[in-house]
Amino acid sequence: xxxxxxxxxxxxxxxxxxxxxxxxxxxxxxxxxxxxxxxxxxxxxxxxxxxxxxxxxxxxxxxxxxxxxxxxxxxxxxxxxxxxxxxxxxxxxxxxxxxxxxxxxxxxxxxxxxxxxxxxxxxxxxxxxxxxxxxxxxxxxxxxxxxxxxxxxxxxxxxxxxxxxxxxxxxxxxxxxxxxxxxxxxxxxxxxxxxxxxxxxxxxxxxxxxxxxxxxxxxxxxxxxxxxxxxxxxxxxxxxxxxxxxxxxxxxxxxxxxxxxxxxxxxxxxxxxxxxxxxxxxxxxxxxxxxxxxxxxxxxxxxxxxxxxxxxxxxxxxxxxxxxxxxxxxxxxxxxxxxxxxxxxxxxxxxxxxxxxxxxxxxxxxxxxxxxxxxxxxxxxxxxxxxxxxxxxxx
Numbered sequence: 001x002x003x004x005x006x007x008x009x010x011x012x013x014x015x016x017x018x019x020x021x022x023x024x025x026x027x028x029x030x031x032x033x034x035x036x037x038x039x040x041x042x043x044x045x046x047x048x049x050x051x052x053x054x055x056x057x058x059x060x061x062x063x064x065x066x067x068x069x070x071x072x073x074x075x076x077x078x079x080x081x082x083x084x085x086x087x088x089x090x091x092x093x094x095x096x097x098x099x100x101x102x103x104x105x106x107x108x109x110x111x112x113x114x115x116x117x118x119x120x121x122x123x124x125x126x127x128x129x130x131x132x133x134x135x136x137x138x139x140x141x142x143x144x145x146x147x148x149x150x151x152x153x154x155x156x157x158x159x160x161x162x163x164x165x166x167x168x169x170x171x172x173x174x175x176x177x178x179x180x181x182x183x184x185x186x187x188x189x190x191x192x193x194x195x196x197x198x199x200x201x202x203x204x205x206x207x208x209x210x211x212x213x214x215x216x217x218x219x220x221x222x223x224x225x226x227x228x229x230x231x232x233x234x235x236x237x238x239x240x241x242x243x244x245x246x247x248x249x250x251x252x253x254x255x256x257x258x259x260x261x262x263x264x265x266x267x268x269x270x271x272x273x274x275x276x277x278x279x280x281x282x283x284x285x286x287x288x289x290x291x292x293x294x295x296x297x298x299x300x301x302x303x304x305x306x307x308x309x310x311x312x313x314x315x316x317x318x319x320x321x322x323x324x325x326x327x328x329x330x331x332x333x334x335x336x337x338x339x340x341x342x343x344x345x346x347x348x349x350x351x352x353x354x355x356x357x358x359x360x361x362x363x364x365x366x367x368x369x370x371x372x373x374x375x376x377x378x379x380x381x382x383x384x385x386x387x388x389x390x391x392x393x394x395x
Contacts, residue, residue, distance in 0.1 A: 003257040004030040004233050011263045016044075016051035021265070034233070039241050039253055040267045042072055049073060052262055059261030064210040074211050077261035083231065084213035091217050092126075095179055095204050097152050102176070103129040104148045106141065106155030106163075108184060108381045134159045134381040142166035149174055153199070154181040158375065158383030161191045161325055164198040165341075165373055177201040183208060185382055186271075186295030190324050190343065207293050209269045212254050216290050223281060224289035231258045234290070235266070236275035246277035249294060270296055272311065296384065301330045302392040305362050310386040313360045317385075320353070322346045327375050328357075328386040335366045335390075341373055 008030055011017040020037055028036075045052055053059075059075035076084075097103065103126060132144045134156055141163050145153075153160070153174070160182065167173055180195055180203045187205045195203050206217040207225050212232050216225025227234050235243055236250040244250035252271045256264045272294040281289050294315070300307040310328050317326050325341040336357060342348050354367045377383055 001030050003230070004034075004255065007233075007255060007257045007263055008033055008265065010054070010260055011265050014052060014054060014263070016048065017263075017265060034235070034255065034266055035242075037241075037266050039237065039251075040265060042268070042270065045074070045264075046072060052264070054260055054262065057260040059259075062210050072211070075262040077259050080213075080231075080256075080259040080261070083258055087214050087228070087231070091206060091214065092152075092181070095181070095220075097179065097181075099127045101128060101151040101178075102148060103152035103154065104132065104145060104150040105129055105153075106132050106134045106159055108134055108156070135377075138162050138166050142170065145174065146170075146172060149176055151176050151178050152181065153177060153179070153201070154183075156185050156382060157182045157187045157191045157195075157205075158185055158325070158377075159381075160195055160199075162373070162375070164194055167198055173198065173200055179204060181206070186293050188318055188325075190318065190321075194324055194343065207290070209271075211264060211267065212256060212269065215252070215254065215269075216293075219281060219283045219285060221281060221283050223283075224276070224291045225293065226281060226285060226287040227290055229287050232256060236273055236290075237268075241266075244275045246275050247291075248275055249273070250275055252293075272296070299386070299388045301328075301336070301361065301386075301388055302390070303334050303362060303365060305364060308361045310361075313357055314385045316356055316360070317353070320348075320356075322348055325375060326385065327383075329376075330388045330390045331368075332366075332390050334364060335368065336361065337368045337370060339370050339372050339375060341375075342371065 008021065012021045024033055024036060053075050057077055059077045060081060062074045062076050064072045064074065130144065130148050132141060145163060160180065177199055178201055180199060180201050182203055183206045192203045204218050204222065206214060208214040214228050215232060215234060216227050219226060233255040235253045237253050238244050238250050249272055251268055252273045253266050253268050254264070255266055273290055274292040274294065276289045276291050278288050280286050301310055313328060317323065322343050322345055323340060324343040327339040329337045329339065331337050338353055338357060340348055340353065348371065350369045353369055357367045358365055375383060
């Protein structure tokens with residue numbers, strides 16, 4: 001609570017928080033203080049970035065990938081940058097990544113180490129790393145994998161699943177791979193199973209954001225995400241800015257505790273997650289656990305009958321055992337295309353999928369199912385399980 005109190009006291013002095021924090025009693029408990037504040041959203045920062053920046057604390061400019069829309073410029077204090085780099089290095093080292101290991105990373109940006117403020121990781125833990133782009137054609141990505149034959153593999157879950165398809169088709173698999181690291185997207189359990197089976201190494205996931213660094217990370221038990229309590233105060237909130245009950249889904253918001261250059265208070269990162277009960281992991285580490293990260297909060301689909309959120313359909317689709325990957329795309333006012341890819345363990349039941357979609361979105365919805373290996377990505381290179389191509393304004 002001491003770190004949270006200090007962060008809130010510092011934020012009070014900035015124009016972006018002066019009205020909201022200034023009207024609260026200065027001796028209010030830090031958590032109670034948060035409960036009385038509304039959620040800070042990306043568009044608030046984009047509207048007036050300088051209002052949330054402290055000119056007395058110099059920092060470097062961090063550019064987000066723009067996967068949720070317009071990229072954001074965020075300022076990170078130098079000491080906070082170092083702490084975040086060390087945290088990532090510890091995470092990789094904890095799971096066996098050594099400087100002498102041959103590694104391959106598929107990146108959203110040309111070099112994400114530049115985005116977080118330096119190439120220190122490249123000179124130490126990642127000294128033998130090869131970097132490729134998630135936007136490269138799958139066949140080219142496979143050739144890079146084959147040429148590198150790494151000990152450690154790192155990338156987006158959706159992109160690595162696509163790579164696994166190429167591995168199966170070619171018949172070659174990595175001979176030295178010890179660990180697969182995933183991040184920047186939600187990790188579906190079917191994708192985890194696919195990667196481990198096809199590539200022959202355990203998958204370890206971490207959850208982070210450019211604005212907050214590493215939010216959570218999996219330990220060796222992989223039973224949830226250990227929260228970064230030293231750098232962030234994390235909440236899972238409902239639409240009224242109140243905490244959801246343990247086991248329920250809400251939006252992830254955090255307050256930064258280590259960045260005086262541009263403190264963020266109750267910042268909505270744009271993701272949905274399952275709230276934990278505050279209990280620590282069975283591994284013995286003291287941090288509370290975030291049981292599951294659902295992924296990006298999704299745009300509403302707009303039908304004649306009204307707007308519907310696709311996330312319930314996405315959650316139920318993930319329970320289909322023979323389904324490896326899928327994508328919901330609204331292509332017209334009452335038409336949803338469902339792109340699907342089988343695990344190969346059995347045929348997909350198209351009628352089951354059709355009934356699942358219509359049960360949540362309405363019987364008057366036309367559902368078109370297409371089995372494919374091609375799943376369009378966002379401009380940033382990331383994958384979205386639900387896309388709205390139809391624009392309501394076109395009516």
